[in-house]
Amino acid sequence: MSINLIQDNDNKTKKSHPSIEVDVAFFILRLKNGIWLFGIPSFLFGITDRSLVAFADGYVSPIEVIQIFTASFFFLTWLYLKPEQSFDINDVDSIQNYLHQSYLCPTQVNQFELKKRHMISQEYILPFPYLCQIYHLLNLKHLESIHKFSLNNLRVIKVSNVQSTSIGGMITFQTILDSPFNILRIWRQPIVEVDLILHNPYTVELSIPVYKDKRITVMFNTHPLTENEHYFFIDIYSDLEWPKPILQLLLHIASCLTLIEDLPYLRKLAERNIGHLVNQNRMSNHETMWLFNRFVELHNSSVEMPKLIEASK
Incomplete structure (x- = not known):
């Protein structure tokens, strides 16, 4: 009985405190999402700024058109590069499920790789x-x-x-x-x-x-x-x-x-x-x-x- 109680307490401790692996995974996901979100207003500001400058004098030069299209192209590419979903730090089960699918389930990994390579x-x-x-x-x-x-x-x-x-x-x-x-x-x-x-x-x-x-x-x-x-x-x-x-x-x-x-x-x-x-x-x-x-x-x-x-x- 005492052994079972100790095991139950250990399980509760594991569920209530994220492991180092989970902490690292969560930090990386938050960092990726933060960088990606920061990039969106930056690109929008750049495109808006170049557009205002280009149309300010009523004449748009070919170089200005190329600059606007280049910035727009990279912005669309940036949107396409959206990282994985983020998680709540308290939602340990969802993070562990993500890690399980990513690192412990070869079938899930293969399906993900297949979609990524398409x-x-x-x-x-x-x-x-x-x-x-x-x-x-x-x-x-x-x-x-x-x-x-x-x-x-x-x-x-x-x-x-x-x-x-x-x-x-x-x-x-x-x-x-x-x-x-x-x-x-x-x-x-x-x-x-x-x-x-x-x-x-x-x-x-x-x-x-x-x-x-x-x-x-x-x-x-x-x-x-x-x-x-x-x-x-x-x-x-x-x-x-x-x-x-x-x-x-x-x-x-x-x-x-x-x-x-x-x-x-x-x-x-x-x-x-x-x-x-x-x-x-x-x-x-x-x-x-x-x-x-x-x-x-x-x-x-x-x-x-x-x-x-x-x-x-």
Whole structure:
């Protein structure tokens, strides 16, 4: 009985007095929020001051316009950088819960990291059969031919590994920057290994190393709408330590450029009737086509007439 009383008293003491870890976490959160809140009126004062000066003489020079837009851009960026939520010093349970989620729950941390690394999302309705998109995504050689301009003569030199899963597979292939003027040479090694993963009949992942173990991961999701139309979703994730607004802008431009390059190619695939070629077993057995052949092997029964999404949905 006495032991239980001592344990109960210890528990009450722990709940009534925050630990050093909680104190430090609380101080850091308060400091971040204080700096962020102080920055808001500072930016507003700066923007207002520059605007009044610019319009005082009735004439706005180009330099003044640039100054105002620059200050506004940094202000919006500052708003975007809002830190984590703050806590009441007396609300120890909420602080400990925050610490538990941040430091003791790997699943929560992974979800947070995933959201933090998400850069852009794009959504399209393309007037081509769903199978054309899958063929395009899983054919490695299209990186050399269709995207020759955007990737500046990137070449696939060999497939280094393949791995089957119950509903898909993964292929690892080596790429080389064939052009001496390729801007990607600034960051990455001349030869790197890229992963292409078929997660299920509708989801494909492309994982690209950049530098120092940093990667850009592109998730493609395709959903049949009709026999000749499909939804196409692009989500890009990255742990690059670049300013997020700038990286998002670059990724949006790159994604749009590659899609523009894809459209004539997808149109040709639709005209060739890829579904007919697949059913006639007239596809290439080259190693660069391994993942698409894996798709056909697993999902051949649904290739000709994939499951369609009801229009009402």
